Amino acid sequence: MTENTRTTTTTADPHVRTTVTRRLVRNPLVWGAVLLLAAIAFTVAGDDLSFFPFLLMLVGGWCFGFAFVNATFDVVPARNGAILHLGVAIVLGALVAFVAEFGGDLLAPFPDAVRSVAVVLQMAAIPAVGWIWLGLLSRVTDLITRRDAKKRPPPVTPEWEREESGDGSIVRFPGIELRMRRLTQAIVAIVVVFGLLGVVVLIALDDIAMRMGPRLAILLLGIVVGLPVYLAFTAILRRRTQQCAVAFGNDELRIRVGEVHHIIPFRELEFLRWRCRSDYARFEVRGGSGVDLSVVTGIAKPPRGLSAELPPLPRRVYRRLELAGLTVEKSRRDEVVTFRR
DSSP, X not given: OOTTOOOOOOOOOHHHHHHHHHHHHTOHHHHHHHHHHHHHHHHHTTOTTOHHHHHHHHHHHHHHHHHHHHHHHTSSSHHHHXXXXXXXXXXXXXXXXXXXXXXXXXXXXXXXXXXXXXXXXXXXXXXXXXXXXXXXXXXXXXXXXXXXXXXXOOOBOOOOEEOTTSSSXXXXXXXXXXXXXXXXXXXHHHHHHHHHHHHHHHHHTHHHHHHHOHHHHHHHHIIXXXXXXXXXXXXXXXXXXXXXXXXXXXXXXXXXETTEEEEEEGGGEEEEEXXXXXXXXEEEEEETTTEEEEEEOTTSOOOTTBOSOOOOOOHHHHHHHHHTTOEEEEOTTSOEEEEEO
């Protein structure tokens, strides 16, 4: 080895590793794959359609449907995402109906292990397809709303205004104080509880279910029972809508949620996430004297003339927060901006 030889070692940036790990943990596709693999393991081992593997199938399938619907809303342009959503919904719906009718005969020649895996995938497909069709219904409802809006002035996004104090900008909007983790848990609970309720109904109506085919019967129960329950759930959430305001001053962030006020100096701000559009439009903030807020605007009930969205952050906010020592991360379409210390 010569004197000019150098031995170098590289170490991964801990922040990069943390970010990658966080994204994997929050990725519904990862959870869906883990849950379905566990369900397959239980089913192949002979625990066919008992409570626990059945629960894994339902939640795992919903995770895949949830991930797909979110992905279609991120497709650019939006029309392509809607076409993709419609096409996959039709194909999967037809496939589920076909398998419910002819799946048993097609799988009869295969070994037990293959049939067990097929059962898991078929059962998981039901909540996945149900969620995909629910998302499609949301798109259709939004389209009808937009057509009706042509007859009147379209809703506008809340706008930034100059604060009375003169040291920053403020935006006022309706919001629901709610963590996305709890919203996801509530949706999972709805899927599980009413999935089990559907099983009880199918057992009670065994003759009718056998004529229809159990998988098709579960799909119909999801549409007849699950959809109204989800709509009722969102209606309950909207009753918690409060008037909120966020103001970025020269050196501090001022927040009002209902009658509660928070002030966080930029130097004490630890985390800020700002998502402008979709049902998951929201802002999340941590820092200051124990402030830890998550306010969802996408499912809140907006006043007439306003949309349930947030405006993009002003450019001056980026500069102020970066000078305060925070780093910025942007999504592909710049609809989600995250600042971290």
